[in-house]
Amino acid sequence: MKKxxxxxxxxxxxxxxxxxxxxxxxFLRKEMHLTGTKRGCEEGECGAxxxxxxxxxxxxxxxxxxxxxxxxxxxxxxxxxNGVLHPxxxxxxxxxxxxxxxxxxxxxxxxxxxxxxxxxxxxxxxRDGIAGNLCRCTGYVKIVEAIDCAAKKLAKxxxxxx
Amino acid sequence: xxxMSKEYYADIESVYKKPEDYELAGKGNAYIRxxxxxxxxxxxxxxxxxxxxxxxxxxxxxxxxAHALIKSIDFSEALKLPGVKGVLTGxxxxxxxxxxxxxxxxxxxxxxxxxxxxxxxxxxxxAAVCATTEEIATQAAALVKVEYEVLEPVLDPxxxxxxxxxxxxxxxxxxLSIFTTMKAGDPDKVxxxxxxxxxxxxxxxxxxxxxxxxxxxxxxxxxNEWTVxxxxxxxxxxxxxxxxxxxxxxxxxxxxxxxxGGGFGGKLDVFAHELCPCKFAQMTGHPVKCILKRDExxxxxxxxxxxxxxxxxxxxxxxxxLAKRCKHILDGGAYGGSGIAANTLSLICATFPYKVxxxxxxxxxxxxxxxxxxxxxxxxxxxxxxxxxxxMDEVANALGIDPLELRRMNEITPYYTGPTxxxxxxxxxxxxxxxxxxxxxxxxRDRYPIGSGQGVGLSGSGFMxxxxxxxxxxPHYCSSSTIVRLNREGYAVVFxxxxxxxxxxxxxxxxxxxxxxxxxxxEVKLVQSDTTATPWDxxxxxxxxxxxxxxxxxxxxxxxxxxxxxxxxxxxxxxxQDITMKDHRVFIKGDPEKNISYNEACFGYEEKNFGRCxxxxxxxxxxxxxxxxxxxxxxxxxxxxxSASAAKVxxxxxxxxxxxxxxxxxxxxxxxxxxxxxxxxxxGSVLLGFxxxxxxECVYDKDGKHLNPSFRDYHFPTALDMPKIKTFVCSEYDPxxxxxxxxxxxxxxxxxxxxxxxxxxxxxxxxxxxxxxTPEKLWRALREHEKTGKTVFGAxxxxxxxxxxxxxxxxx
Numbered sequence: 001m002k003k004x005x006x007x008x009x010x011x012x013x014x015x016x017x018x019x020x021x022x023x024x025x026x027f028l029r030k031e032m033h034l035t036g037t038k039r040g041c042e043e044g045e046c047g048a049x050x051x052x053x054x055x056x057x058x059x060x061x062x063x064x065x066x067x068x069x070x071x072x073x074x075x076x077x078x079x080x081x082n083g084v085l086h087p088x089x090x091x092x093x094x095x096x097x098x099x100x101x102x103x104x105x106x107x108x109x110x111x112x113x114x115x116x117x118x119x120x121x122x123x124x125x126x127r128d129g130i131a132g133n134l135c136r137c138t139g140y141v142k143i144v145e146a147i148d149c150a151a152k153k154l155a156k157x158x159x160x161x162x
Numbered sequence: 163x164x165x166m167s168k169e170y171y172a173d174i175e176s177v178y179k180k181p182e183d184y185e186l187a188g189k190g191n192a193y194i195r196x197x198x199x200x201x202x203x204x205x206x207x208x209x210x211x212x213x214x215x216x217x218x219x220x221x222x223x224x225x226x227x228a229h230a231l232i233k234s235i236d237f238s239e240a241l242k243l244p245g246v247k248g249v250l251t252g253x254x255x256x257x258x259x260x261x262x263x264x265x266x267x268x269x270x271x272x273x274x275x276x277x278x279x280x281x282x283x284x285x286x287x288x289a290a291v292c293a294t295t296e297e298i299a300t301q302a303a304a305l306v307k308v309e310y311e312v313l314e315p316v317l318d319p320x321x322x323x324x325x326x327x328x329x330x331x332x333x334x335x336x337x338l339s340i341f342t343t344m345k346a347g348d349p350d351k352v353x354x355x356x357x358x359x360x361x362x363x364x365x366x367x368x369x370x371x372x373x374x375x376x377x378x379x380x381x382x383x384x385x386n387e388w389t390v391x392x393x394x395x396x397x398x399x400x401x402x403x404x405x406x407x408x409x410x411x412x413x414x415x416x417x418x419x420x421x422x423g424g425g426f427g428g429k430l431d432v433f434a435h436e437l438c439p440c441k442f443a444q445m446t447g448h449p450v451k452c453i454l455k456r457d458e459x460x461x462x463x464x465x466x467x468x469x470x471x472x473x474x475x476x477x478x479x480x481x482x483x484l485a486k487r488c489k490h491i492l493d494g495g496a497y498g499g500s501g502i503a504a505n506t507l508s509l510i511c512a513t514f515p516y517k518v519x520x521x522x523x524x525x526x527x528x529x530x531x532x533x534x535x536x537x538x539x540x541x542x543x544x545x546x547x548x549x550x551x552x553x554m555d556e557v558a559n560a561l562g563i564d565p566l567e568l569r570r571m572n573e574i575t576p577y578y579t580g581p582t583x584x585x586x587x588x589x590x591x592x593x594x595x596x597x598x599x600x601x602x603x604x605x606x607r608d609r610y611p612i613g614s615g616q617g618v619g620l621s622g623s624g625f626m627x628x629x630x631x632x633x634x635x636x637p638h639y640c641s642s643s644t645i646v647r648l649n650r651e652g653y654a655v656v657f658x659x660x661x662x663x664x665x666x667x668x669x670x671x672x673x674x675x676x677x678x679x680x681x682x683x684x685e686v687k688l689v690q691s692d693t694t695a696t697p698w699d700x701x702x703x704x705x706x707x708x709x710x711x712x713x714x715x716x717x718x719x720x721x722x723x724x725x726x727x728x729x730x731x732x733x734x735x736x737x738x739q740d741i742t743m744k745d746h747r748v749f750i751k752g753d754p755e756k757n758i759s760y761n762e763a764c765f766g767y768e769e770k771n772f773g774r775c776x777x778x779x780x781x782x783x784x785x786x787x788x789x790x791x792x793x794x795x796x797x798x799x800x801x802x803x804x805s806a807s808a809a810k811v812x813x814x815x816x817x818x819x820x821x822x823x824x825x826x827x828x829x830x831x832x833x834x835x836x837x838x839x840x841x842x843x844x845x846g847s848v849l850l851g852f853x854x855x856x857x858x859e860c861v862y863d864k865d866g867k868h869l870n871p872s873f874r875d876y877h878f879p880t881a882l883d884m885p886k887i888k889t890f891v892c893s894e895y896d897p898x899x900x901x902x903x904x905x906x907x908x909x910x911x912x913x914x915x916x917x918x919x920x921x922x923x924x925x926x927x928x929x930x931x932x933x934x935x936t937p938e939k940l941w942r943a944l945r946e947h948e949k950t951g952k953t954v955f956g957a958x959x960x961x962x963x964x965x966x967x968x969x970x971x972x973x974x
Contacts, residue, residue, distance in 0.1 A: 029210075038375070039376070042456065092201075093195070095838070098195070098201050100424040100663065101197065101200075101201030130881045134372075136850075139884055141845040
């Protein structure tokens with residue numbers, strides 16, 4: 001069975017027909033053709049499929065597409081705006097905070113969620129913020145460093161704005 | 163060491179940039195990964211992201227039994243399901259075309275694409291279905307009825323070798339997939355006369371690679387040719403086995419490696435999920451995708467060999483290592499594949515990083531009905547260095563010598579040749595050891611009383627840089643090849659066979675070309691890992707990519723550069739070596755007349771050569787001999803890397819929980835080509851080693867069923883579990899490495915587990931001889947110690963098992 005859902009996807013309104021039993025990650029990948037959100041375990045354990053639901057990180061593999069109805073969804077494809085990388089993305093590049101890159105989109109979404117809630121996280125809070133995202137390549141060292149640098153840059157920019 | 167090809171490539175190497183002129187590869191390494199933007203924006207295309215019009219989906223049907231005969235397969239219900247497009251069994255593939263790895267040992271290939279008559283592990287593939295959607299394919303797979311006659315599962319590698327054990331593959335072979343020996347000197351005499359001798363037992367567990375990207379493939383069939391996008395660490399090796407498994411010429415199979423979401427050795431072999439989509443694509447005329455689910459990755463791909471060790475050593479009372487005897491029993495699981503290299507590697511690693519002239523070592527790899535063991539990062543080295551380096555601390559304690567000094571007393575030094583012919587080049591092991599010991603303040607380790615719950619531990623290791631694994635039956639078993647084309651429009655194209663599996667070799671190859679030609683990184687365009695577009699490469703394994711691939715790439719760009727500079731040397735009346743390429747210009751230093759742009763230089767060459775473009779080809783291989791694999795005599799690799807680790811742990815003496823407080827890693831990777839890339843490899847290695855030591859284990863029930871095939875039940879460290887990691891790159895320009903580099907990705911995993919293990923032993927006052935050291939195991943040991951005073955735990959069953967092993971079969 002399929003149902004029509006309405007939601008905001010990366011800032012754009014979407015009206016779509018979705019099977020009621022389809023997970024959000026499959027809906028994004030197969031119906032919306034947004035393949036930046038990855039399928040790593042499909043049981044909510046690895047975090048590779050993390051997206052933002054109203055600004056908060058959720059694993060999209062244990063969420064149904066139906067549950068997006070009426071909400072604001074952000075995927076990795078919506079993070080770079082007007083051709084400009086988000087500071088978190090830029091720092092991941094500059095600090096070599098990625099290797100195979102398969103966990104990277106989910107990792108960045110969790111970092112954005114963390115910074116939305118806590119713009120000045122301590123190292124321990126950063127580690128806690130990405131504890132649901134498994135990375136087999138990096139040992140997390142450079143990821144923590146990149147998020148910390150991005151947080152500081154964002155804070156500085158905010159200060160300058162004020 | 164004499165590298166024969168050096169003479170052949172002498173002209174080319176004469177125009178290489180000198181180390182003092184390096185810019186990109188020089189101080190600071192201020193360049194970023196060429197794939198970074200694609201990876202942070204989600205645009206990077208991995209195998210599961212390949213989406214073709216009209217694509218069908220394939221699902222595999224797996225055996226629920228570890229050991230059974232297939233009596234019948236009934237597809238009738240599955241075929242009734244609307245949307246089902248086809249089914250396959252073993253009979254659809256040519257008989258006798260078994261899968262293995264490598265080509266040079268094709269006679270050992272033992273895996274049918276789909277099992278015909280017998281299954282040998284839970285998860286063995288017996289059938290496949292194809293449908294219009296992934297959901298229908300999944301439903302259809304569940305409707306396939308397979309009737310089995312269940313056989314006794316063989317799960318203990320020691321039992322497997324006994325004469326009364328059921329044969330897993332070939333009757334009368336003691337279930338040995340391969341056995342290896344390595345001998346030198348006169349160990350029996352030395353043991354009889356030594357001041358100190360001992361015999362100890364250790365055991366490591368089965369772990370998995372756990373790359374976050376699951377294995378998968380997409381195949382299409384068009385114009386009598388298959389194109390396969392697959393999660394491989396070696397496009398050419400995959401192409402060989404896919405063609406062989408299908409029974410078609412290699413010319414009709416094209417393998418493309420998209421971005422790879424981590425390999426760690428788990429994506430070297432060829433699997434049913436690659437061959438079945440090929441068959442279905444041909445049968446249906448549609449492209450077909452097959453992506454494994456996480457539990458399938460756990461059960462049906464590859465694992466790290468569990469190894470049981472018997473180690474005997476002989477030392478003088480002053481601490482000089484005189485002789486070593488050891489027996490390694492590797493649980494091979496159900497199949498061979500890339501696993502057949504494990505034996506030799508385990509023996510070579512057992513001699514690292516120390517000088518030992520008298521050795522008598524054997525390794526046996528019996529089949530069992532566990533999932534197949536295969537290559538995994540730090541191949542055999544992680545297990546071997548765990549056992550042998552815990553052993554080293556035991557020797558130090560027995561002799562009353564500082565464990566650091568015992569290691570330094572026996573360490574390999576530069577340009578040492580081992581007793582079986584291993585030829586070392588640069589070696590900074592001592593510097594690595596001293597750096598990590600100083601960092602952890604080893605000198606003042608008495609600040610933590612033994613058994614206080616806090617402690618420090620050290621460990622050292624060595625690894626081959628650029629394996630000599632004989633992949634092909636050719637004079638150059640293990641080559642990497644590259645083609646470089648210079649374009650007069652101001653750029654160059656590098657066609658690299660090297661397979662980037664996440665470690666970043668695409669960036670390194672690009673950098674080498676840019677550095678030699680004086681171009682920017684974004685002016686070098688990379689074509690990578692595609693059997694139609696790029697030249698031959700043996701794959702990403704054995705710490706060979708930077709070393710062999712990097713040298714091949716440098717020879718290719720050097721070939722092009724030499725042609726270009728020879729032309730201009732003739733024009734300018736000088737030698738090619740007098741001309742510099744830098745900042746997009748080709749010039750003679752200090753001569754304002756002889757200074758032209760890169761574009762002009764290429765154009766001038768083309769004009770003189772009837773339009774022919776400037777192109778170069780290069781290849782590099784370790785000039786070893788296949789005999790190293792059979793006889794274990796000779797040199798294995800062109801260079802060797804060395805590592806040392808120091809760990810500080812806190813053990814909660816109430817609960818047995820281990821916290822890794824601090825970790826230092828010293829690595830001798832030659833001259834680093836990018837310091838952040840090297841650090842990243844080391845930091846990832848520490849995660850793998852920490853997981854290996856304290857977290858990870860595949861658990862089976864008595865019937866051989868995997869009990870924890872998910873990240874919910876199989877844990878590896880999260881960001882909260884990992885310590886800060888202090889890296890020391892103890893570098894020295896290696897004369898054979900590309901721009902002086904050696905390996906940095908695999909050897910770095912080897913000393914992690916034993917440093918943590920030695921620290922835990924220090925903190926608890928116990929000796930733990932078996933991995934993983936989980937809180938439960940440690941808690942039980944601490945309680946028993948309180949009650950009985952027992953101090954040594956683990957591997958208690960091994961003395962008897964080793965004593966009752968049947969003799970080695972004769973070598974034919």
